[in-house]
Amino acid sequence: MTVNESTEELGAHPDFAVELDGVGRVYSAAAPVIALHPTDLKIRMGDYVAITGPSGSGKSTLLNILGLLDQPTEGTYRLNGIDTAHLSDRDVSKLRGSHIGFVFQSFHLLPHRTAAENVMIAQLYNRSSRKNRREKAYSALERVGLAHRADALPTTLSGGEQQRVAVARALVNSPGLLLCDEPTGNLDSTASAGVLDLIESLYSGGYTVVVITHDPGVAERAERVVTIHDGRLTEPERRAAEPEAAAR
Amino acid sequence: MSARRSSVPGPAPRFSPRDLLSECTAGLIQRPGRTILTLIGVVLGVGAFVAVLGLTTTATGQISSQFSILEATTVSLSDTVGTSADPNLAGENPNTNPAPSFPVDADQRVQRLNGVVAGGVWWQVPLSNPQITTGPASDPTLGDGLTIYAASAGAVAAMQPTIQEGVTLDTYDVNSTQHVVLLSSTAANQLGVHRLDAQPAIFINSVPYTVIGIYSQVQRLPQTLLGVIIPDTTALAEYGNPLPGTEAAQMLIQTKIGAAQLVAKQAPYALRPDFPTAFAVSAPPDPESLKQAVTGDLSSLFLGLAGICLLIGAFGIANTTLVSVLERSREIGLRRALGARTRHIGVQFLAESALTGTIGGLLGTSLGIVTVLGVAEARHWTAVLQPAATLPAPLIGTVVGVLAGVYPALQAARTQPLKALRSG
Numbered sequence: 155m156t157v158n159e160s161t162e163e164l165g166a167h168p169d170f171a172v173e174l175d176g177v178g179r180v181y182s183a184a185a186p187v188i189a190l191h192p193t194d195l196k197i198r199m200g201d202y203v204a205i206t207g208p209s210g211s212g213k214s215t216l217l218n219i220l221g222l223l224d225q226p227t228e229g230t231y232r233l234n235g236i237d238t239a240h241l242s243d244r245d246v247s248k249l250r251g252s253h254i255g256f257v258f259q260s261f262h263l264l265p266h267r268t269a270a271e272n273v274m275i276a277q278l279y280n281r282s283s284r285k286n287r288r289e290k291a292y293s294a295l296e297r298v299g300l301a302h303r304a305d306a307l308p309t310t311l312s313g314g315e316q317q318r319v320a321v322a323r324a325l326v327n328s329p330g331l332l333l334c335d336e337p338t339g340n341l342d343s344t345a346s347a348g349v350l351d352l353i354e355s356l357y358s359g360g361y362t363v364v365v366i367t368h369d370p371g372v373a374e375r376a377e378r379v380v381t382i383h384d385g386r387l388t389e390p391e392r393r394a395a396e397p398e399a400a401a402r
Numbered sequence: 403m404s405a406r407r408s409s410v411p412g413p414a415p416r417f418s419p420r421d422l423l424s425e426c427t428a429g430l431i432q433r434p435g436r437t438i439l440t441l442i443g444v445v446l447g448v449g450a451f452v453a454v455l456g457l458t459t460t461a462t463g464q465i466s467s468q469f470s471i472l473e474a475t476t477v478s479l480s481d482t483v484g485t486s487a488d489p490n491l492a493g494e495n496p497n498t499n500p501a502p503s504f505p506v507d508a509d510q511r512v513q514r515l516n517g518v519v520a521g522g523v524w525w526q527v528p529l530s531n532p533q534i535t536t537g538p539a540s541d542p543t544l545g546d547g548l549t550i551y552a553a554s555a556g557a558v559a560a561m562q563p564t565i566q567e568g569v570t571l572d573t574y575d576v577n578s579t580q581h582v583v584l585l586s587s588t589a590a591n592q593l594g595v596h597r598l599d600a601q602p603a604i605f606i607n608s609v610p611y612t613v614i615g616i617y618s619q620v621q622r623l624p625q626t627l628l629g630v631i632i633p634d635t636t637a638l639a640e641y642g643n644p645l646p647g648t649e650a651a652q653m654l655i656q657t658k659i660g661a662a663q664l665v666a667k668q669a670p671y672a673l674r675p676d677f678p679t680a681f682a683v684s685a686p687p688d689p690e691s692l693k694q695a696v697t698g699d700l701s702s703l704f705l706g707l708a709g710i711c712l713l714i715g716a717f718g719i720a721n722t723t724l725v726s727v728l729e730r731s732r733e734i735g736l737r738r739a740l741g742a743r744t745r746h747i748g749v750q751f752l753a754e755s756a757l758t759g760t761i762g763g764l765l766g767t768s769l770g771i772v773t774v775l776g777v778a779e780a781r782h783w784t785a786v787l788q789p790a791a792t793l794p795a796p797l798i799g800t801v802v803g804v805l806a807g808v809y810p811a812l813q814a815a816r817t818q819p820l821k822a823l824r825s826g
Contacts, residue, residue, distance in 0.1 A: 250741050251742075266428070280416075
């Protein structure tokens, strides 16, 4: 399947949110380290994919490439049909801010700002008008079920609640792709279940979700599991193989 | 949008100035204690700068206003050569001393100058050990320690003596070479002359002089308070030309207020257009130049200290901002993940640093003004602050903040988002 490369035709949505075509990452050193062997991976719009593997397997490298926080040393990466090679800092930042929502293991909420203000940080750089920010932040918090804690400081929130705020922050710009890095790594099982339920509901709502985790319990909730080991990607089984079922 | 072709649709990321301001304000008030400590260097530096300039102008204003009116209206000329090219100018030349350079009509010549109140020639009469007595039979040591001065009527007028008894020297006495004498009250007491109604006389080396007046105070030439004054023409005729050197003839001029500088320039030409360099002119210091001398002395020292404070302040800000960059590396990573460009990160930390400097500058300026007002109040002076130096003072803080922020801002912009985000 070919993907339109011209910007004009982006209005027509490509089928794939993520397309890795022979993407590899080598860290240059005296003895070069191959963190990721040339990899092909296609993630359809609206997919729910877990990338799993032990630590040091190349998960983070893959995450950083997917999140445009790092550039591959070979191959092409298309995000929503846009070739991300040779993009300027400005365009990469734009793409990252508008097309990807990040959820991190340690939440990364600013401690001196309320939940709503933390969500609003995501709107600082994308020319959204100051007037609408608070409104959008509140509706994002409502979506994650935290409207009642919008004015609370992160220090007064539980871990699960903090992660929900982080999810709201990831959602507020309607990014399309939700990139979750060990989203339950710092949470107890109850809070984990809550956050995973939330992620699942977002998937049902049409978001493309990629979860990176070493926890098989988290991975098995995804529609599709990809395993990475020593920088090589394998896909042991493919459940719910019908793409139509996922693309809603 | 931008002229450059962008392969990504939608508007480019932007960090509006208003958002920038609110973000860096938030960054500063998150740690108020640290921010205040960081400010101290800049506050002291800018404060010292404003205070030094303010105190200097205030003190200078004070000096100008207290500047002695007496000194400011006195000009004196001393005869440096002691030789006269034209013997007619100085009359007879009975001994070996050179004739004074002052012309005989010196008084009238300076009197014609604008701004001169009175002026005339005087010198110490060159008698090595004069005997001043009250009569042929009196004690020859009676007048020991008294000095005899020769002075023109104009010189006596310029001394502004307080006449206790009798009259002062007038032009008649001088022009007609009268043997008259003015006694200081000290000399009068020493000689036992108390009343003038009997027209007493004193004898200088057996030559009689009629005492016409006794003066108790003088505004200028205080040395005459321990002496007697005879007309300069009489002195020339009796005792010859004044000694050259330190006892050479001098001219004392009383000027109007503000005229001293001008008179000092014009007098040598009025006296001797043919030889104006014959006189060493001493005029009161120009208040303007005095002001500058004071300003120079004081300020170079304290401005140096202010500079050191600012330097310390700059390092303080740089250090704090750098620590803050390291501490907030995760926040930096987060902002990058949320779509901030590297330059947005750099600008944010540069702005925080500049804002710190500006606040320090404002506080320092206030502190400096309060110091100047306090000192002026305590000394009952009039506080003088130059707007041109005071109003831009907070900007010094801004400049210091910007310079101090450059390196930390570059470090912040270089922070790798992925490392920062995974570091917790």
